[in-house]
Amino acid sequence: MKYMDKGIVAIHEALKKGEITSQELVEESLAKAHEIQDKTNAFVTILDDAKGLPVTDDLLSGIPYGVKDNYSTRGILSTGSSNTLKNYVPFFSATAVLNLEKKGAVPIGKTTLDEFGMGGTGTTAHTGIVHNPWDYDRMCAGSSSGSAASVAAGVYPYALGSDTGDSIRKPAAYCGIVGYKPTYGMISRYGLFPFASSLDHCGVLSRSVEDAAIVVDAMKGLDPKDQTTWDSTNIHLYENLKKDVKGTKLFYIKEICDINNYPNASEELIEHLKNFQATLKKCEELGMSVEGVSLDQKLLNALPSVYVVISCAEATSNMSNLTGFIFGPRGSGKNYEEMMKDYRTKGFSPLIKRRFIIGSYVLQKENQEKYFKNAQRVRRLIVDEMKKLFTKYDGLILPVGSGPAKLLDDPTDMVKEETTILEDHLQIGNFGGFPSITIPNGFVSDLPVGVNITGNCYQDELVLNIAYALESSMNYKNQIAKEVTK
Numbered sequence: 088m089k090y091m092d093k094g095i096v097a098i099h100e101a102l103k104k105g106e107i108t109s110q111e112l113v114e115e116s117l118a119k120a121h122e123i124q125d126k127t128n129a130f131v132t133i134l135d136d137a138k139g140l141p142v143t144d145d146l147l148s149g150i151p152y153g154v155k156d157n158y159s160t161r162g163i164l165s166t167g168s169s170n171t172l173k174n175y176v177p178f179f180s181a182t183a184v185l186n187l188e189k190k191g192a193v194p195i196g197k198t199t200l201d202e203f204g205m206g207g208t209g210t211t212a213h214t215g216i217v218h219n220p221w222d223y224d225r226m227c228a229g230s231s232s233g234s235a236a237s238v239a240a241g242v243y244p245y246a247l248g249s250d251t252g253d254s255i256r257k258p259a260a261y262c263g264i265v266g267y268k269p270t271y272g273m274i275s276r277y278g279l280f281p282f283a284s285s286l287d288h289c290g291v292l293s294r295s296v297e298d299a300a301i302v303v304d305a306m307k308g309l310d311p312k313d314q315t316t317w318d319s320t321n322i323h324l325y326e327n328l329k330k331d332v333k334g335t336k337l338f339y340i341k342e343i344c345d346i347n348n349y350p351n352a353s354e355e356l357i358e359h360l361k362n363f364q365a366t367l368k369k370c371e372e373l374g375m376s377v378e379g380v381s382l383d384q385k386l387l388n389a390l391p392s393v394y395v396v397i398s399c400a401e402a403t404s405n406m407s408n409l410t411g412f413i414f415g416p417r418g419s420g421k422n423y424e425e426m427m428k429d430y431r432t433k434g435f436s437p438l439i440k441r442r443f444i445i446g447s448y449v450l451q452k453e454n455q456e457k458y459f460k461n462a463q464r465v466r467r468l469i470v471d472e473m474k475k476l477f478t479k480y481d482g483l484i485l486p487v488g489s490g491p492a493k494l495l496d497d498p499t500d501m502v503k504e505e506t507t508i509l510e511d512h513l514q515i516g517n518f519g520g521f522p523s524i525t526i527p528n529g530f531v532s533d534l535p536v537g538v539n540i541t542g543n544c545y546q547d548e549l550v551l552n553i554a555y556a557l558e559s560s561m562n563y564k565n566q567i568a569k570e571v572t573k
């Protein structure tokens with residue numbers, strides 16, 4: 088019998104009953120990891136030396152999981168999927184990983200990402216492209232591509248991700264699983280390679296809302312090593328998961344969801360938006376109210392540029408420590424400057440270099456006011472608007488992206504002008520640090536699509552209540568990727 092395609096509680100019960108041992112789970116998980124690696128390239132490293140651990144009352148004890156390769160793991164290669172750190176073995180572990188270690192969880196592999204989390208395609212890792220287990224010709228989205236692929240394929244019940252713009256929640260949608268980014272600072276980011284510190288979140292990819300709740304309960308907590316963390320001891324996601332959602336008030340943004348705004352809509356986009364409308368009906372059947380709210384189109388249009396300016400500026404600054412002297416392979420040259428230039432020129436992919444150029448430009452003294460500070464101001468306007476709406480509503484519900492996973496080799500499938508906001512609105516969750524979760528929302532062209540729920544800061548329990556109720560009304564819980572027949 089197989090166990091790695093089950094949920095955490097079922098696996099825990101099987102362990103407790105002695106139906107299976109932790110060591111056997113590790114073997115099953117490693118075998119599956121190797122089986123999918125050739126087709127998906129989900130892993131930078133598979134931890135073949137992993138051993139089973141004692142089973143305690145902790146739900147996560149003895150159970151395998153995956154770690155995105157931008158989390159530092161002591162004594163284990165941690166590359167961030169970048170050539171600049173291709174040989175980097177940290178001497179400490181990220182707090183989130185240590186918190187899971189305390190529960191007796193067993194890491195099985197380090198998963199592939201878009202280099203340093205910068206990207207949304209899963210195509211920029213130094214070890215190559217990540218393929219979607221539903222259809223190997225399609226992308227997983229990114230940047231938590233390997234985590235999404237491996238969880239969807241049934242290597243283990245969950246894997247860690249990070250999310251700066253949508254990097255947990257978009258790949259989750261493309262792979263037919265759950266992706267949850269809790270409120271900013273609920274999980275310590277100590278030991279997570281920083282991308283854009285004011286937007287970066289740790290989180291999880293799993294196959295059910297329940298599993299996401301269990302894992303984040305274990306990962307979260309105040310950490311003196313990350314001053315943005317806050318005391319969440321009063322938040323019990325798993326314990327409070329099943330609260331009744333009757334009377335809960337949801338809203339969606341009309342400009343994003345209205346099919347009339349997409350005159351050139353593809354069949355897939357039309358289907359995707361129909362699925363979304365059907366889900367709104369389900370929300371009403373569950374006793375929630377749903378209203379369409381109109382947002383200033385100027386604010387919506389500003390989303391992608393605000394994101395680009397802030398994230399590139401912060402990334403440029405954060406990654407100035409990558410010189411090739413302290414970490415990574417040393418560059419060659421006659422002096423410090425030459426060596427650093429050689430290391431950075433050879434090490435970073437073109438996408439990252441472009442982002443550093445944007446970041447440096449907007450941070451230049453003469454440009455700061457016009458670009459960087461203005462982006463901050465518009466970010467504030469967007470967050471204030473959302474906070475105002477969250478005084479009236481409990482949650483924002485929106486479709487994820489413009490349809491199912493895109494083909495890897497179809498240039499016409501890149502983000503289109505018309506659907507930009509549909510592709511980028513999840514960034515709102517990062518601008519405000521809002522708790523945000525994607526769950527599967529059925530199929531379009533036999534491929535999974537997702538729906539997202541975002542709530543006000545610190546309202547993680549409520550957001551998960553909504554997601555849990557909705558998930559229970561649909562049939563996609565614990566969904567494992569089935570290769571589509573063409």
Ligand code: GLN
Nearest residue numbers: 204206207251252253254
């Ligand atoms: N796709 C976005 C980007 O390329 C988000 C990445 C992320 O969330 N880490 O920046």
